Amino acid sequence: xxxxxxxxxxxxxxxxxxxxxxxGAYKMLAARGEVHLAFCWSHVRRPFYExxxxxxAPIASEALTRIAALYRIEADIRGRSADERRAIRQERSxxxxxxxxxxxxxxxxxxxxxxxxxxxxxxALSRWAGLCLFLEDGRIEIDNNAVERAIRPLALNRKNxxxxxxxxxxxxxxxxxxxIETCKLLGVEPHGYLADVITRIVNGHPQSRFNDLLPWVYxxxxxxxxxxxxxxxxxxxxxxxxxxxxxxxISICRSRSGALKCSRVRADGEVGRARRRRRSSSRATxxxxxxxxxxxxxx
Numbered sequence: 001x002x003x004x005x006x007x008x009x010x011x012x013x014x015x016x017x018x019x020x021x022x023x024g025a026y027k028m029l030a031a032r033g034e035v036h037l038a039f040c041w042s043h044v045r046r047p048f049y050e051x052x053x054x055x056x057a058p059i060a061s062e063a064l065t066r067i068a069a070l071y072r073i074e075a076d077i078r079g080r081s082a083d084e085r086r087a088i089r090q091e092r093s094x095x096x097x098x099x100x101x102x103x104x105x106x107x108x109x110x111x112x113x114x115x116x117x118x119x120x121x122x123x124a125l126s127r128w129a130g131l132c133l134f135l136e137d138g139r140i141e142i143d144n145n146a147v148e149r150a151i152r153p154l155a156l157n158r159k160n161x162x163x164x165x166x167x168x169x170x171x172x173x174x175x176x177x178x179x180i181e182t183c184k185l186l187g188v189e190p191h192g193y194l195a196d197v198i199t200r201i202v203n204g205h206p207q208s209r210f211n212d213l214l215p216w217v218y219x220x221x222x223x224x225x226x227x228x229x230x231x232x233x234x235x236x237x238x239x240x241x242x243x244x245x246x247x248x249x250i251s252i253c254r255s256r257s258g259a260l261k262c263s264r265v266r267a268d269g270e271v272g273r274a275r276r277r278r279r280s281s282s283r284a285t286x287x288x289x290x291x292x293x294x295x296x297x298x299x
Contacts, residue, residue, distance in 0.1 A: 017137065019144045022127065039130035041067060042143035047120035059107050059117060066100050074142050082138030089135050097132055101125070150181045179215065186219040193218055 019038045020026045030037050045067045051060040073092050077085045108121045124131065134140040154177055164170035176194075183190040197213045211217065 017133065017140060019140060019147070021144060021148075022123065036133060037130045038133040038137075038140045039127040040143040040145075041070065041131060041134075042145055042148075044120075044124045044127075044131065047116065047123065051117055051120065057117070059111070060120070063100075063104070063120075066096065066103075069096055070142060085138035086136070087138075089138070094135050097135065101128060146185075150185060154181075182215045183218075186215050188215050188218050 015034045017036050017038050018026065018029065019040070021040050021043045026037055029035050045064065048057075048060040048063045048067070051057045052064055070093055073088065073096075077088050080088075104121050104125055108118060108125070111118055134142050164173050179194065180190045183193050193215060200213060205213065
């Protein structure tokens with residue numbers, strides 16, 4: 001119950017579609033009607049897969065086959081616009097989903113209600129409206145696997161989080177973790193982003209321009225081109241062949257005349273690594289040449 005209560009303050013800030021698994025707290029977020037829950041087909045598939053792996057299970061295997069047909073359609077439309085995805089889902093996916101629900105109800109009436117198979121079927125049927133939401137909106141994914149992969153480091157670090165020191169410390173840790181994972185999703189280098197944001201705050205960044213410090217704003221600037229940011233850091237742009245924003249550290253000081261001057265210290269990303277490899281190779285070559293003893297040439 002404590003977890004459910006902690007979710008309530010967030011509900012007043014959310015409007016739109018929230019893609020989730022079957023965690024109970026999300027129902028309270030949707031209670032006010034401003035949040036619609038799009039449930040995850042991967043979580044529906046998982047118990048059927050476990051049953052099929054453990055031995056002969058014709059109903060579970062048939063359910064997997066039907067769900068796999070939906071995923072094949074998703075593979076075909078991946079990368080297309082939201083309108084195209086919705087149109088194709090309406091044409092190809094909707095008939096499959098509409099046929100699946102009565103089939104699940106029929107099979108549920110034929111088996112014992114205490115089995116794991118019955119539990120798996122009830123899990124799907126009880127969330128059917130949210131499972132069908134992806135058919136109506138091309139922006140919604142069929143599952144939330146991308147988020148599951150993103151939070152995996154947090155799940156592995158769960159025991160360390162028990163020693164945050166206080167509830168306030170845990171909340172601060174959650175904010176930092178959310179910023180880091182958001183940077184990863186957007187292709188912004190987290191260490192450089194946090195260093196720049198903290199430096200800007202220390203240097204008196206106005207609270208009225210708080211939105212300028214959010215990760216997606218950095219992503220837009222990075223895509224637009226080179227720009228100078230606070231604390232002597234610069235986003236150089238996007239690496240070739242990569243979607244990751246590169247940061248470069250800049251050492252800023254004043255000359256005797258009082259003018260500002262900059263000296264480059266270190267470049268992150270593939271460009272910086274290639275530059276350091278060339279320098280290291282040049283030093284090694286020079287040292288090898290100096291270590292070769294000279295030989296006198298006699299006529």
